[in-house]
Amino acid sequence: MTLKLGVPSKGRLMEKTFDWFAARGITLTRTGSDREYAGAVEGIEGVALVLLSAGEIPRELAAGRLHMGVTGTDLVHERLPIWEHQVEEVEAMGFGHADLVIAVPNAWVDVDTLGDLDSVAAQFRAHHGHRLRIATKYHRLVREALRDAGVADYALVDSQGATEGTVANETAEAIADITSSGETLRANHLKILSDGLILRSEATLWRSRKAEWGRAEDASLATILKRLG
Numbered sequence: 072m073t074l075k076l077g078v079p080s081k082g083r084l085m086e087k088t089f090d091w092f093a094a095r096g097i098t099l100t101r102t103g104s105d106r107e108y109a110g111a112v113e114g115i116e117g118v119a120l121v122l123l124s125a126g127e128i129p130r131e132l133a134a135g136r137l138h139m140g141v142t143g144t145d146l147v148h149e150r151l152p153i154w155e156h157q158v159e160e161v162e163a164m165g166f167g168h169a170d171l172v173i174a175v176p177n178a179w180v181d182v183d184t185l186g187d188l189d190s191v192a193a194q195f196r197a198h199h200g201h202r203l204r205i206a207t208k209y210h211r212l213v214r215e216a217l218r219d220a221g222v223a224d225y226a227l228v229d230s231q232g233a234t235e236g237t238v239a240n241e242t243a244e245a246i247a248d249i250t251s252s253g254e255t256l257r258a259n260h261l262k263i264l265s266d267g268l269i270l271r272s273e274a275t276l277w278r279s280r281k282a283e284w285g286r287a288e289d290a291s292l293a294t295i296l297k298r299l300g
């Protein structure tokens with residue numbers, strides 16, 4: 072049997088993941104044509120590379136179809152409700168840093184905290200006849216954070232990309248999304264609430280608690296762990 076290692080199939084996470092493993096003597100490569108999602112592993116026995124979307128890696132780990140996988144903390148916490156029972160964090164990888172935050176228009180000068188947002192939300196409903204809309208793809212994490220902060224009068228609007236644009240496009244009044252350099256928020260005239268940090272995320276190597284770990288997979292895992300130092 073082989074240990075199945077899931078790695079993001081494109082973009083910044085894929086390249087940095089390949090570099091990270093290469094620095095530990097494990098060469099991951101995408102084989103075939105540019106558009107073919109096939110991969111190879113050199114420098115370690117019994118490991119197969121599975122290239123797939125970063126967003127799908129949590130589910131595959133939880134289903135036990137991957138033994139190990141690389142994806143952001145944000146995606147694991149969002150997509151796996153009882154993630155501690157489904158996966159184990161092996162190592163934070165030191166890249167892919169991003170903060171999940173709640174942001175509102177710069178023009179809302181009196182809104183600085185989640186408490187302020189709660190007050191505005193109540194007024195908003197009275198004035199507009201519908202709830203204040205918050206656009207996000209992180210439904211679970213945002214609901215939890217707002218519940219903990221006592222913010223109730225809002226509606227989540229699903230946004231799977233270009234979330235910061237929803238405010239200018241008038242499909243939402245506020246957003247919850249990840250920010251890294253802060254450029255996208257600035258460009259869209261949005262500010263982070265002073266207590267609006269929900270989660271700090273980073274690319275992380277995870278081990279599935281649900282996959283079948285036979286002797287061969289255990290041996291490959293042991294070799295990987297040794298390389299991590």
Ligand SMILES: Nc1ncnc2c1ncn2[C@@H]1O[C@H](COP(=O)(O)OP(=O)(O)OP(=O)(O)O)[C@@H](O)[C@H]1O
Nearest residue numbers: 124125126142143144145146167168169249251272
């Ligand atoms: N600007 C950024 N800087 C650093 N990390 C980021 C940034 N944007 C996204 N990430 C991180 O990269 C990971 C993948 O994010 P994203 O949701 O963009 O995946 P994707 O590659 O677009 O996935 P899919 O293939 O499902 O569209 C997440 O863990 C996220 O936190």
Ligand SMILES: O=P(O)(O)OC[C@H]1O[C@H](OP(=O)(O)OP(=O)(O)O)[C@H](O)[C@@H]1O
Nearest residue numbers: 232233234248249250251252253254255
């Ligand atoms: O703080 P910054 O450095 O500007 O990065 C943050 C942006 O990066 C991500 O978007 P991505 O590029 O993945 O595109 P998306 O909008 O399609 O998710 C994220 O959703 C933010 O929009």
